Amino acid sequence: MKPDVQVAIIGAGFAGLGTAIRLQMSGRTSFVVYERANDVGGTWRENTYPGCACDVPSHLYSYSFAPNPNWSKAYSPQPEIHRYLQECVGQFGLRDHIRFNTEVVDTRWLESDACWQLTDQRGGILTARVVVAATGPLNRPSVPDLPGLGTFAGTTFHSARWNHEYDLRGKRVAVIGTGASAIQLVPELAKITTQLTVFQRTAPYVTPRRNRDYALWQQRLYALVPTLQKVHRHAIYWFNELFGLSFIGNETINKLGTATARKHLEHQIKDPELRRKVWPNYKLGCKRILVSDEYYPALTRPNVELVTDRIEHVTPVGIRTSSASQDGTDRPFDALIFSTGFVVADIYLNQSIIGRNGRDLLGEWEQTGAQALYGLTVSGFPNLLFLLGPNTGLGHNSVVHMIESQLTYLLDYLRQLEQAGDDVFFDVKPEAQRTHNAQIQQQLAGTVWASGCQSWYMNQQGKNTTLWPDLTVTYRKATRSVNMADYVVERATTSAI
Numbered sequence: 001m002k003p004d005v006q007v008a009i010i011g012a013g014f015a016g017l018g019t020a021i022r023l024q025m026s027g028r029t030s031f032v033v034y035e036r037a038n039d040v041g042g043t044w045r046e047n048t049y050p051g052c053a054c055d056v057p058s059h060l061y062s063y064s065f066a067p068n069p070n071w072s073k074a075y076s077p078q079p080e081i082h083r084y085l086q087e088c089v090g091q092f093g094l095r096d097h098i099r100f101n102t103e104v105v106d107t108r109w110l111e112s113d114a115c116w117q118l119t120d121q122r123g124g125i126l127t128a129r130v131v132v133a134a135t136g137p138l139n140r141p142s143v144p145d146l147p148g149l150g151t152f153a154g155t156t157f158h159s160a161r162w163n164h165e166y167d168l169r170g171k172r173v174a175v176i177g178t179g180a181s182a183i184q185l186v187p188e189l190a191k192i193t194t195q196l197t198v199f200q201r202t203a204p205y206v207t208p209r210r211n212r213d214y215a216l217w218q219q220r221l222y223a224l225v226p227t228l229q230k231v232h233r234h235a236i237y238w239f240n241e242l243f244g245l246s247f248i249g250n251e252t253i254n255k256l257g258t259a260t261a262r263k264h265l266e267h268q269i270k271d272p273e274l275r276r277k278v279w280p281n282y283k284l285g286c287k288r289i290l291v292s293d294e295y296y297p298a299l300t301r302p303n304v305e306l307v308t309d310r311i312e313h314v315t316p317v318g319i320r321t322s323s324a325s326q327d328g329t330d331r332p333f334d335a336l337i338f339s340t341g342f343v344v345a346d347i348y349l350n351q352s353i354i355g356r357n358g359r360d361l362l363g364e365w366e367q368t369g370a371q372a373l374y375g376l377t378v379s380g381f382p383n384l385l386f387l388l389g390p391n392t393g394l395g396h397n398s399v400v401h402m403i404e405s406q407l408t409y410l411l412d413y414l415r416q417l418e419q420a421g422d423d424v425f426f427d428v429k430p431e432a433q434r435t436h437n438a439q440i441q442q443q444l445a446g447t448v449w450a451s452g453c454q455s456w457y458m459n460q461q462g463k464n465t466t467l468w469p470d471l472t473v474t475y476r477k478a479t480r481s482v483n484m485a486d487y488v489v490e491r492a493t494t495s496a497i
Helices: 014-025 078-091 182-190 216-224 226-247 251-268 272-278 295-299 361-368 399-420 430-444 472-478
Strands: 005-010 031-034 104-110 115-120 125-133 155-158 172-176 195-199 304-307 310-315 318-322 329-332 335-338 352-354 384-386 424-428 487-491
Touching (some): 005 014, 014 399, 172 182, 182 195, 182 295, 352 361, 399 424
Parallel strands (some): 104 352, 172 195, 195 304
Antiparallel strands (some): 104 115
């Protein structure tokens, strides 16, 4: 049976659209993009909280094959990134390939036909020779199971599901969490709320952002001389790559980064008690490093309180905390906002993925932890490639760079498939996958991420299934082409070649 399309892409965020663009650029037009929402953008469509922006500089957090000379700031705000992705759809003629409001609920390998069968929420069925899962890691908000939360009479929501209908002006608001989203929205809420209380479980390292506007003449110059923009992009990339050495063993750079964070804190907060509360007690980089010039000053405002006591339970009118020295402090609130990030390490997809011999991928990952060959392909699930899959996240550089490395691998995978014949499929050898993941975990053991803190990089079993344990240059080299020694080559008849 000839499949309906050669490639089915699930998700229309940075990874999915990047796949579609590279396919189009390579002359491959037999593909479809499934998008569960009514617009593209993924994370940058979903997150619309006040102050939402990227913490990677604009010129690096964009496709190298679709440069944008018109970024308004060094760090792009969410609407601008979303608009960039929308413009890419038009620029590369992708709209006719995208099925909006269509969610894949079942992806099933058909061994006899050497293709995948995808079923959407309305029962529609499509077959594809190759499936690219580009759903991304930031798609399931994490909400702590606080005792009594269901009794709260006010408004509650997660920062990734912002309630724009609720007016926070003049309200008493609690922000639970001090991660990447919190440090962006807290300064904005501090300007409009009567009382803003920030509940911190673990202090983050905060380094200077040094955001700035790009002048109109700079934008015009980048448009006129694209090479200058490319040089600027490379400069940002290599600076970040150098800093990445601090995570994998370079103590000198790690200490310099720690000193920078400390100086930033001391410059912006003068109160010694508040300084004590917001200074981390773990090694720089063990948890995500945050960038902001506004967060610390916001904490010093008279209407803002930072609470480090344990949340005992939620009451109908607020939150009760307790500490070693004090029991039962009640604080009343009109709204509770969870800025508690996402479930990343335990990969979750709102669908079933059934491979060879009825193997359930997500069920297996629940038992073993998510694992793949270079985060891309999984043994027993032929012709299925993940983008930003297991152990391909970063703590120091742009994930768009990682995506582009993976797209290079994907195009070589397709090239070799096409050369092998229409009924051929590639399946990762189990030993190749085991060896690779054993090396990943061995490398991680020597990094800052294994220095003792508890982070969202770890799954429920304490295994880091999120991060690439090295620099991005090593990943790009490793994924420059497909090593066919890692794969078994088979035909639809299942007879090995």
